[in-house]
Amino acid sequence: MTVNSRPGHDDSAERPGRPVVLGQNQYGKAENRVVKITRDGATHHIKDLSVSVSLSGDMDEVHLSGSNANVLPTDTTKNTVYAFAKEHGIASAEQFGIHLARHFVTSQEPIHRARIRIEEYAWERIEPSGHAHPDGAAAPEHSFVRKGQETRLTQITFDGTSWEVISGLKDLVVLNSTDSEFWGYVKDKYTTLPEAYDRILATEVSARWRFNWSDDEGEMPDWDLSYEQTRRHLLQAFAETYSLSLQQTLYEMGARIIERRDEIDEIRFSLPNKHHFLVDLAPFGLKNDNEVYYAADRPYGLIEATVLREGAEARIPADLTNL
Structure with missing residues (x-):
């Protein structure tokens, strides 16, 4: 019995000659919410993103036989998003997406194409009143109000050779x-x-x-x-x-x-x-x-x-x- 067979079930006749072909497919982790605070003394900066990772490539066997030999877990893609926020920072949604797409395609041989979709939620700084801080220090700049005018978007696609960057x-x-x-x-x-x-x-x-x-x-x-x-x-x-x-x-x-x-x-x-x-x-x-x-x-x-x-x-x- 193979590892993917069920006890008492003969699937030997199910695969050969089946008039079925696997089409385009991808997988990944969707809507990873990551908030990055950059502290520049008393002045803080915020980036608030929802990052969706989609990977494709040599992934037929996971569909056909259940073999996970070429599968990078979606949980790993989630962890990569958070680790990259620390290691590379988030200068912009586009640049962050480019870092991620390059990493997934170049670090894992079975992955041939990465698509990174990002929504960015804007925050506006709440300006201090101008009153001095009790200890005499400059007024802190670490308070924000969520801006509700629009959501910024970007999609990065990389296949190991060519890039496509679409924002909006x-x-x-x-x-x-x-x-x-x-x-x-x-x-x-x-x-x-x-x-x-x-x-x-x-x-x-x-x-x-x-x-x-x-x-x-x-x-x-x-x-x-x-x-x-x-x-x-x-x-x-x-x-x-x-x-x-x-x-x-x-x-x-x-x-x-x-x-x-x-x-x-x-x-x-x-x-x-x-x-x-x-x-x-x-x-x-x-x-x-x-x-x-x-x-x-x-x-x-x-x-x-x-x-x-x-x-x-x-x-x-x-x-x-x-x-």
């Missing part, structure tokens, strides 16, 4: 209270939506952008600065575009980023239209002059598109939930 954000809610119209669209017998010449435009931005950095010997971008500037251009384009459609606004957001950030070749947006409809106040003898709206959470329009640098190849999946 989700849950960034933005709104323009004017400078938005929607009219001139196709109408059929089921169309009831009135044309709008002054409307609220609001959305919850989910975006991913792909860097053209791929050589670990080359100079890395300043990942944090790149994120800050990309986010800034995204917001400025949203605010400064007189919008005739959410599609137009999406394109202007992507184009502004591609034009101003040389390290980015591709950006994909998923923008739900957070509809705001004027409330009919006529039954109360009141005129609603674009002042009172109700916010409808569903159903909602969903606008999605990719904006590319000329000559670049589209690689970001259409479904951003897969990133």
